[in-house]
Amino acid sequence: MRTPGNFGRLVAASAGSNLADGALQTVMPLVALSVTRDPGAFAAVTLVGRLPWLFVALPAGALADRLDRRSTMVRVNLARVAILAALTAxxxxxxxxxxxxxxxxFALGVGETLFDTAAQSILPTVVTDHGRLERANSRLYAVELTANQFVGPAVGGLVGGLALAAGVGASTVAYLFGAVVLVTLTGNFRAAAPAVSSIRRDIVDGVRYLAGHRLLRALACCVGISNLASTATFAVFPLYAVRPGPMGLDGAGFGLLLASVAAGSVAGSFLVEPMTRRLGPRGALILAMGASPGFFVAPALTAEPLWVAASFIVAAAVSVSWNIITVSLRQRIVPNHLLGRVNAGYRLLAWG
Structure with a gap:
């Protein structure tokens, strides 16, 4: 694994981009609140930002396989800089x-879809020893989570609380940092020669590969069902957790409870490699999926916040291995010229 060369630069660029993403999680709602207090209009800002994953994911995968992936990531970050600079003004x-x-x-959501698809597909070109993909993905995931879930929201809240424009500007600077670092990556990051087929044909080929691969198809269906249960649970969980709900938490307490999931995930990302070495990929995946019910069972059994938080930490620490192992498997077994499309199709099925 190339460290601290291209891989180190990729980690630094990911940290900058995810710091910007995390800051926007706090800043955009604050900006929305400065315009409206209507619950529907306010929630629609978040909804619109997620729509591109439904409509743009598959074309983004096709583009990731046609274009130089580093250049795509650089251009997306520069576009986000321009968008946020305008919003800052x-x-x-x-x-x-x-x-x-x-x-x-919506524009930032399109950028996120293009950037994340290219970023997930570029790693096998950066980490040439594919036996170390789990380690590389673990380190990358830990940095992404720390920047996106801990540092970013805190920076966005602190700076945005002082001045909304400064909060938006902070994300602008972080995206620019990510773009500058990505430019320093050396090598060729185009998956294949320029394609002569249509985007539609490329998408069909990627979907057909995913649908015809027994292992990848099964993994995507499993995580899709798991994510459906998780989304359904956490959609109503605030009613249970925040007073006058049974757990009786205030807003700050609820935020800390959710932060326990991120804390467990970051800690667990460092356990993936030894766990996979001891149990094997199959055993680690079974254990990860078996830990997921911890997110649902604990609140059903107790309303004590400390017990629920402890369960969230343990469940997140174990279940995070699913993401790292499965993305490493895709990077290892899918041909490079199809990887962007397969990643996009997998994530669409998993999240859709």
Whole structure:
């Protein structure tokens, strides 16, 4: 594994981009609240930002296999810099309107879809020893989680709380940092020669490969069912956790409870390699999926916040291995010229 060369630079670029993503998780709601207090209009900002994963994921995979993946990531980050620089100026002038936030959220969502698909597909080119993909993905995942779930939201809340425009500007700077670091990666990151087929044909080929691969198809279906249960649970969990619900938490307490999931995931990312070495990939995946019910069982058995948080930490620490092992498997077994499309199809099935 090339460290601290290309891999170190990729980790640094990922840290910058995820720091920006995390800051926006806090800043965008604050900007939305400065425009409207209507619950539906407010929630729509987040919804619009997630729509590109439904509509753009498959084309993003096809583009990741056609274009130089590093160049795609650089261009996306520069586009996000331009979008947020414009929003920073608008917010600084106190001229923000709701439609502007919808447009910004959707554009950033498109960028996230393109960037994340290319980023997940570029690693096998950076880490040439494919026997170390689990270690590389573990380290990358730990950095992404720390920046996205801990540091980013805190920075966004702190800076955005002082001045909304400064909060948006902080994300702009972080995206720019990520773009500059990505430019320093050396090598060729194009999956194959320029394609002569249509984007539609490329998408069909990727979907057909995923549907015809027994292992990948089974893994995608398993995580899709698991994510469905998780989404359904956490959609109503705030009613249970926040007072006057049974757990009786205030807003800060609820935030700390959710942070326990991220803390467990970060800790667990360092356990994936030894766990896989001891149990094998199959055994580790079974253990990871078996730990997932911990997110649902603990709140059903107790309303004590400390016990629920402890269960969340343990469940997250064990179940995070699923993400790291499965992405490493895809990177190892899928031909490089199909990897972007298969990654995109897998994630669409898993999250859709």
């Amino acid at each position: 608008v917010v600084a002038a106190d001229r923000q309107e709701l439609w502007m936030l919808y447009v910004t959220a």
